[in-house]
Amino acid sequence: MDINGRWVIVTNMLDILNNKKLKLYLPLLLLTISTFAVFWSALGHDFLINWDDRQYILENPAIRGLTFDHLKSVFTTFYIGNYAPLHLISYMLDYEIWGLRASGFIFTNILIHTFNGLLFFLLLKRLAGKKIWILPAALIFLLHPVQVESVVWASQRKTLLAMLFFLLGLYLYTQYKEKDHKYGIWFYLLSNAAFFLALLAKSVVVIFPLVLILFDLCYLEKRDLKALLVDKIPFIIVAAVFSFVAVKSQTSQFHGGETSYHGGSPYTTLLTMLPVLVDYLRMVIWPARLSAYYDVPVKSAIDLEVLSALFLCVILFIAGIILYRRRRDVFFWFALFFVALIPVSQIVPIVTLMNDRYLYFPMLGAAALLGVVFFGDVKGSGGLKSPKRIILSTLFLIMIVSFTSVTLQRIGVWRNSATLWGDAVQKAPKLALTHDCFGEGLMQQGRIDEALSQFRIALSLEPDRAAPHLKSEERLSIANTHNNLGTAYGIKGMTDAAIEQFTIAIQLNPDFANAYFNLGNGLMHKGLVAQALSSFEAAVRLEPDNPAFVANLRQTRGIFDSESGRIPPGR
Secondary structure (H helix, E strand, C coil): CHHHHHHHHHHHHHHHHHHHHHHHHHHHHHHHHHHHHHHHHHHHCCCCCCCHHHHHHCCCCCHCCHHHHHHHHHHCCEECEEECCCHHHHHHHHHHHHHCCHHHHHHHHHHHHHHHHHHHHHHHHHHHHHCCCHHHHHHHHEEEHHHHHHHHCCCHHHHHHHHHHHHHHHHHHHHHHCCCCCCHHHHHHHHEEEEEEEEHHCCCHHHHHHHHHHHHHHHCCCCHHHHHHHHHHHHHHHHHHHHHHHHHCHHHCCCCEEECHHHHHHHHHHHHHHHHHHHHHHHHHCCCCCCCCCCCCCCCCCCCHHHHHHHHHHHHHHHHHHHHCHHHHHHEEEHHHHHHHHHHCCCCCCCCCCCCHHHHCHHHHHHHHHHHHHCCCCCCCHHHHHHHHHHHHHHHHHHHHHHHHHHHHHHHHCCHHHHHHHHHHHHHCHHHHHHHHHHHHHCCCCCHHHHHHHHHHHHHHCCCCCCCCHHHHHHHHHHHHHHHHHHHHHCCCHHHHHHHHHHHHHHHCCCCCHHHHHHHHHHHCCCHHHHHHHHHHHHHHCCCCCCCHHHHHHHHHHHHHHHHCCCCCCC
């Protein structure tokens, strides 16, 4: 081939690379490949038997196929303290495709997370144009270690789905706000619809109207109060309704996580949450010692840690004012980080004070800010050639490689209940819950003696079960540990010890269906048929749709009738 022919090939290749569509598709392809490459190993994980997967998936008949009865059930029932029908419908679709294979459910999670990253990139591209920082920001959002919990834990599908429709709604809203757009009203209606779907996945997106107001303040020229609020009214009304539903669903009546204020008052809860905010900021920059459960000390008075956190909050407030005056486009992402923390800031107190998954929404703001910090307003590769940008670009590469390394390690931790809670025990050794859950994971693997040790440690860390002022969640936790200890004794053939533990569990939690079921099995093992029948009846009364409970009740009733000389029904 002559020189002219080679030159034609080169110029054609350059033309292809300069093609606008290719400039869009290549980053999307890079983000997709990067996400699947990092999270692919999670497809070998198991369901977590003691961290919602059992209730949401393994023992939930309502997700076993897409049927009218199942749809009716998820739209009319609270599940584990949540109203999230779209979340459960997605499991129905998974079940139709994968059955109960954990790999299929986790694959769907990874797919939705990838879509979220792509939507985030497209939103950034729409708002920031050709600036280089938007691709690094999307990479940070997709690959940051704090995202692992939301992605590889099947039960966190609700967070991923809520983000999907949140981003879609925000993108549609930005299109609606374009001047004189002929389809403006349709974009507005579709944005409302997307917000509604997001709420059907998880109530955390009640912040959406506030995010829209922030967008108007930061990206639009007109900022009068009427313009800010009038078109938000439908969003605000829907958010208010779902906020009420969320508060209702979190009560103990529906097995939710609502509790009394930590430390006994809103004031002590506020003192407790100030250091938590600092921890969240630290986790964004330095994601070390991540855990499935955190031992957060409750603050009853102002100490050095609280003062330091308060001082940092003052600095952040001043920084926000400066940003709002000078760079409102950057302030939007700065403010979004903190706005997204509002639903998990203990305004309505819940049991868990801090979780990695609580950062899934705030990471939108954090990722965008980190992108701006490292790459500024550079629009083309030529702007990266200055010494300052070369240094910052190098630091970014080091950071993203470090993040990815930690992410891969965290994915391995979430492999099963034993690996997850074994890690949590190391991070929070003084919490009974971590030992109890670790014991369940060990018992699942047949490591019964090790499990017994963990259950005993858990009980030693629990409050005295005879204490007069036990919180309801403490009473339930102690009951669960006694039930687990009884199960381990039963496996080892120590029937009397097992019966004793099941009895204690029922005394602590009279609505503990599984403890009644286990007690019935223990009593049957000793030949106490009448007592076993009573236990199985109690279990079925509490959970009438549980097939194992119903089967044991029928079998025991048949034996009892036979021993009593009665003819069992149907014979």
